[in-house]
Amino acid sequence: MKRFSLCLMVLTALLLGQAAQAQILLPGPTQVVPPPSPPPPPKLEVPKMPRIDAQPSYNYRPLPRNSFSDRFSKCLEDAAGAGLGPAHRGTYALRCAN
Known part of the structure; x- marks a missing residue:
């Protein structure tokens, strides 16, 4: 009887031990990302x-x-710089700009 119970325990341990190992999920292989192309x-x-x-x-x-x-603005500035009065600046600027 001892032999039978011992065999039964070993057989039970083997069957349950394999079932317990089947429940362990190991991580899969890591996906290696290839290096970027040069x-x-x-x-x-x-x-x-x-x-x-x-x-x-x-x-x-x-x-x-x-x-x-x-051109007209530059001619007015030149006329003022030359000392022409306001009445003569317009005439000078028109002739200068054309």
Whole structure:
């Protein structure tokens, strides 16, 4: 009887022990995030070398003209600086601005 009870206890322990182990949930394998891809290599541009025998390029575009209001105001200031009276400033400014 002792043998039978001992075998029964061992068998019960084995069956219940496996059932108890099945309840333990181990964490799954960690998901390894791959490292980011390396940045693209910098684009190196060779600067354009000036040629010795090349003709120099000039910008022949004329400077933009100021507006009539700007020119008239400047002419009034010039007339006042020249010592003209108020009556003569208007005449001077009209001729100067055109």
